[in-house]
Amino acid sequence: xxxxxxxxxxxxxxxxxxxxxxxxxxxxxxxxxxxxxxxxxxxxxxxxxxxxxxxxxxxxxxxxxxxxxxxxxxxxxxxxxxxxxxxxxxxxxxxxxxxxxxxxxxxxxxxxxxxxxxxxxxxxxxxxxxxxxxxxxxxxxxxxxxxxxxxxxxxxxxxxxxxxxxxxxxxxxxxxxxxxxxxxxxxxxxxxxxxxxxxxxxxxxxxxxxxxxxxxxxxxxxxxxxxxxxxxxxxxxxxxxxxx
Amino acid sequence: xxxxxxxxxxxxxxxxxxxxxxxxxxxxxxxxxxxxxxxxxxxxxxxxxxxxxxxxxxxxxxxxxxxxxxxxxxxxxxxxxxxxxxxxxxxxxxxxxxxxxxxxxxxxxxxxxxxxxxxxxxxxxxxxxxxxxxxxxxxxxxxxxxxxxxxxxxxxxxxxxxxxxxxxxxxxxxxxxxxxxxxxxxxxxxxxxxxxxxxxxxxxxxxxxxxxxxxxxxxxxxxxxxxxxxxxxxxxxxxxxxxxxxxxxxxxxxxxxxxxxxxxxxxxxxxxxxxxxxxxxxxxxxxxxxxxxxxxxxxxxxxxxxxxxxxxxxxxxxxxxxxxxxxxxxxxxxxxxxxxxxxxxxxxxxxxxxxxxxxxxxx
Ligand SMILES: [Zn+2]
Numbered sequence: 001x002x003x004x005x006x007x008x009x010x011x012x013x014x015x016x017x018x019x020x021x022x023x024x025x026x027x028x029x030x031x032x033x034x035x036x037x038x039x040x041x042x043x044x045x046x047x048x049x050x051x052x053x054x055x056x057x058x059x060x061x062x063x064x065x066x067x068x069x070x071x072x073x074x075x076x077x078x079x080x081x082x083x084x085x086x087x088x089x090x091x092x093x094x095x096x097x098x099x100x101x102x103x104x105x106x107x108x109x110x111x112x113x114x115x116x117x118x119x120x121x122x123x124x125x126x127x128x129x130x131x132x133x134x135x136x137x138x139x140x141x142x143x144x145x146x147x148x149x150x151x152x153x154x155x156x157x158x159x160x161x162x163x164x165x166x167x168x169x170x171x172x173x174x175x176x177x178x179x180x181x182x183x184x185x186x187x188x189x190x191x192x193x194x195x196x197x198x199x200x201x202x203x204x205x206x207x208x209x210x211x212x213x214x215x216x217x218x219x220x221x222x223x224x225x226x227x228x229x230x231x232x233x234x235x236x237x238x239x240x241x242x243x244x
Numbered sequence: 245x246x247x248x249x250x251x252x253x254x255x256x257x258x259x260x261x262x263x264x265x266x267x268x269x270x271x272x273x274x275x276x277x278x279x280x281x282x283x284x285x286x287x288x289x290x291x292x293x294x295x296x297x298x299x300x301x302x303x304x305x306x307x308x309x310x311x312x313x314x315x316x317x318x319x320x321x322x323x324x325x326x327x328x329x330x331x332x333x334x335x336x337x338x339x340x341x342x343x344x345x346x347x348x349x350x351x352x353x354x355x356x357x358x359x360x361x362x363x364x365x366x367x368x369x370x371x372x373x374x375x376x377x378x379x380x381x382x383x384x385x386x387x388x389x390x391x392x393x394x395x396x397x398x399x400x401x402x403x404x405x406x407x408x409x410x411x412x413x414x415x416x417x418x419x420x421x422x423x424x425x426x427x428x429x430x431x432x433x434x435x436x437x438x439x440x441x442x443x444x445x446x447x448x449x450x451x452x453x454x455x456x457x458x459x460x461x462x463x464x465x466x467x468x469x470x471x472x473x474x475x476x477x478x479x480x481x482x483x484x485x486x487x488x489x490x491x492x493x494x495x496x497x498x499x500x501x502x503x504x505x506x507x508x509x510x511x512x513x514x515x516x517x518x519x520x521x522x523x524x525x526x527x528x529x530x531x532x533x534x535x536x537x538x539x540x541x542x543x544x545x546x547x548x549x550x551x552x553x554x555x556x557x558x559x560x561x562x563x564x565x566x567x568x569x570x571x572x573x574x575x576x577x578x579x580x581x582x583x584x585x586x587x588x589x590x591x592x593x594x595x596x597x598x599x600x601x602x603x604x605x606x607x
Pocket of ligand 1: 359363392394395537569570
């Protein structure tokens with residue numbers, strides 16, 4: 001099975017992953033991968049980045065089994081650029097499109113990263129429930145809570161880091177508000193203090209979900225609807241103040 | 245690719261209309277538009293984030309509908325064109341991302357084009373105004389007056405594919421925006437243009453003398469020594485004057501003569517727009533003036549522009565309304581001109597430019 005994933009919830013990234021759902025461990029192969037370092041160049045780099053994953057996208061695109069797009073939460077304009085791209089590719093290539101919460105990519109990465117002591121892996125990084133958090137701007141974070149198996153148990157939410165208590169917190173949102181989180185009894189893992197959701201990790205999370213469910217259709221993916229979590233800032237104007 | 249009669253799919257998302265149009269050469273195949281206007285009514289103006297959300301959800305259905313209406317498939321399309329600016333940044337981003345996806349998925353060229361120039365290119369599609377010359381191009385000595393909720397400009401068009409120049413523009417609000425704001429002052433509903441147009445017919449346009457922005461000698465100068473804003477517009481002072489006027493009636497406890505205010509306000513906007521457009525035409529040797537933008541629907545603007553152009557010996561062209569308002573067909577029409585003129589397509593790495601100048605016809 002070959003899937004294309006796109007995530008623009010923070011950085012812009014895309015990946016093509018090949019795997020056999022019956023034997024993930026031995027078959028999973030990253031065919032191609034693209035990711036930016038920054039969170040502000042989606043407009044310029046996303047399309048060339050997606051194109052670079054293929055030798056000939058016109059031929060290889062329609063042969064994909066699925067496109068999975070990160071549906072956020074994330075800053076709106078960047079998030080939409082990836083979803084607009086994914087929806088249009090899906091339509092043009094006639095390949096089914098699925099959505100996945102972008103924070104799942106970070107949770108997958110935490111799940112896969114062993115804790116190390118003296119250079120040796122000593123078990124999973126997160127032994128208990130943990131939180132992943134990304135930058136929501138306006139002094140807030142997007143966050144969700146997962147169990148040690150990286151299954152979502154709460155969220156997604158948007159709010160100040162002050163609202164998160166007593167757990168390990170991973171992701172760039174944790175790095176930004178480390179002091180606040182630590183004073184709330186949280187711990188912030190240094191190697192994840194700048195981590196962003198990536199299409200590569202999203203693809204691995206999607207593959208794991210497909211393998212667990214037995215098929216794409218049964219995997220319980222979301223639709224490609226963006227998880228905005230915030231209303232548009234528009235306010236209905238009140239009645240005009242009368243003179244006198 | 246077919247360079248003489250190319251089949252172009254055009255995408256527009258610079259404001260609140262999601263448009264997909266298909267054009268073959270200068271022949272309109274379809275002009276499919278989905279508007280989020282209804283969602284903006286309660287706010288009294290276009291809310292960029294709401295428009296952007298609506299574009300995302302409307303794009304693929306609008307594309308699908310356009311292909312069905314035109315009876316073509318994406319395989320038949322020679323090239324894509326998309327509005328890359330000027331416009332609302334977040335709204336532009338949706339159309340641009342989708343257009344790039346189409347180009348990369350099909351391996352076909354993409355043109356990132358200027359929205360204002362596309363308002364001119366659309367004239368080529370309207371057979372009823374006969375804007376097309378024997379050689380298939382636009383008339384010589386062409387100018388354009390674009391008036392909408394998002395922009396207000398006078399352009400000179402030397403060549404639709406390579407030479408467009410900005411002669412004048414609003415320095416603050418767009419004309420359509422002024423209509424929306426004044427409509428709200430008068431307790432009328434959004435969009436303000438049609439509401440004021442209707443009410444003004446019952447009012448006296450000479451009842452109140454509202455200011456004409458940027459018409460004082462220090463701004464106008466002379467033909468030999470033009471002032472800094474000879475062909476420019478300003479509507480924010482006018483909006484304030486209307487507010488003061490309404491407050492004056494309220495303070496005196498008098499009924500507000502809304503029809504007279506609507507008529508007088510409308511006259512102040514359209515008087516200065518048409519006077520400056522005709523002045524620019526006369527001084528710049530423009531003999532054909534094309535009207536574009538949503539405010540072209542205003543009945544008084546059409547009358548006044550027709551009168552003043554006729555008196556000055558200028559031919560006025562007004563495309564049908566579905567082509568005046570923002571749409572994808574105008575984008576496709578300009579894209580076709582670029583292909584026919586051998587202009588190089590855009591790279592996939594271009595970024596939308598919310599203040600793209602008219603001198604930049606494509607990126
Ligand atoms: Zn326009």
